Amino acid sequence: MSITFSIKGTIDARRSARNYQMKPVDKDVMDAIKNFARAMPIPFDHHVTIRFFQADPTKVLYPFMKSPPNNIAFLSETDIIAISKVGFVGELLILYSQSKNLSTCWYGHYKLAELERLMPHLQSPDQLKEANTGFGYSKGETSGERAICITPLGYYEHSGLRLMDRITEKTVSHKRKEIIALLENQDDFSYLSDDILYALDLGRKAPSAGNSQMWRFGFDDSFNTITVAMPPGYQHFKWEHPNVDIGICACHVWLGLLDRGWQPTVKVCEEAGRAVWKISLA
Ligand SMILES: Cc1cc2nc3c(=O)[nH]c(=O)nc-3n(C[C@H](O)[C@H](O)[C@H](O)COP(=O)(O)O)c2cc1C
Known part of the structure; x- marks a missing residue:
């Protein structure tokens, strides 16, 4: 099993980012991330699905935060073991992205209806009702493959108010x-x-x-x-x-x-x- 990026340096550099430039990820970097996602060196069997999707520059998908163009969804069945594997697999991709100088933020409380509009994945519209006040896939274990978490993928915007970052820093x-x-x-x-x-x-x-x-x-x-x-x-x-x-x-x-x-x-x-x-x- 070999990891080609600097493990400690990447972990130390990663921070959740909630302010992004509204520009797409460079094509060669995106290709590298997609290639890594296809052949990740995961040391156990799993059925985590990784989907790349585009979002509109609005504050609908992520509460209070404007979506950058590129985003990733991590999907799996919803039992305890499957969702825990999502954490492991998703974090390896997040760290790889960090090693390419991209920013990310795990989101469990994304707007499910907006995700379904941008990236259809539900088996039935009834499943929208399972979201907790509209956010996330459901309150507990449910049926079928769901988007357990999502993350924006993009370039951090250093300027501007960074209101969400400041609120998060405080809270x-x-x-x-x-x-x-x-x-x-x-x-x-x-x-x-x-x-x-x-x-x-x-x-x-x-x-x-x-x-x-x-x-x-x-x-x-x-x-x-x-x-x-x-x-x-x-x-x-x-x-x-x-x-x-x-x-x-x-x-x-x-x-x-x-x-x-x-x-x-x-x-x-x-x-x-x-x-x-x-x-x-x-
Ligand atoms: C599984 C998971 C779900 C998260 N969901 C959200 C979320 O819905 N909204 C949000 O603003 N941050 C979310 N976060 C980001 C955390 O708030 C953040 O990781 C934590 O405050 C530590 O900060 P750091 O990532 O910068 O080290 C989530 C993090 C994880 C690991």
Whole structure:
């Protein structure tokens, strides 16, 4: 498994962007992203569908934010494991895009009716009613393949009011918890090797809805396996699908171990109603 971009540099550079230039992505960069999307080095079986679509320069698809021309949708079935895999697969494409100097932002609360108009994908118009007050694919598990999340893909607009960015800066900070605060058992901290600490450091930098950082790290197999999951029973008052975020974090942890020269095996299973990722040094 080889990743050609700088893993740590790319993770450190990524930020959710909510202000874009209204110009399309250069063709050669777009071709590179589409090629990467077609042959992503994902270390497990999955059925995540990636669709590139165009949006109009209005504030309809994303609340308060004008859509740039290029956008990506990540689609899958809606069970816990499938949506968690969307997080993992989608984040790898988001990081690849970042390595090409493009900006992105995970959106779970996109306007479903507008997405359907721009990129027809629903099996029946009735499915529009499942969106939570019009946003996202549904409140919980439902039938068929859905757009779990979408992201704009484009060039950051540095000038202008950046109102949304300023609001977000105030309400949802970019700050991250320390590794020790993310351990299921804080006593484990002193047993962690440099490589594991490196991987967890990249894991804690993952994006999450509302910057909730709901992931917790545990260890199996004499510290040769890292587990990534939310605490059993975790619920967020606004975000219905935190297992997506857990997949994103698992992707960062996997990348961290790859970066240190390991070829980790990656498994995900359902335990206590949530996705549990197991990333093992091999
Ligand atoms: C699964 C997921 C869904 C998200 N949904 C939204 C959204 O609907 N609207 C939004 O403005 N930001 C959304 N975000 C972006 C987060 O607010 C952002 O990642 C977090 O505040 C951390 O900031 P950073 O990405 O700049 O590090 C989402 C992030 C994730 C991972």
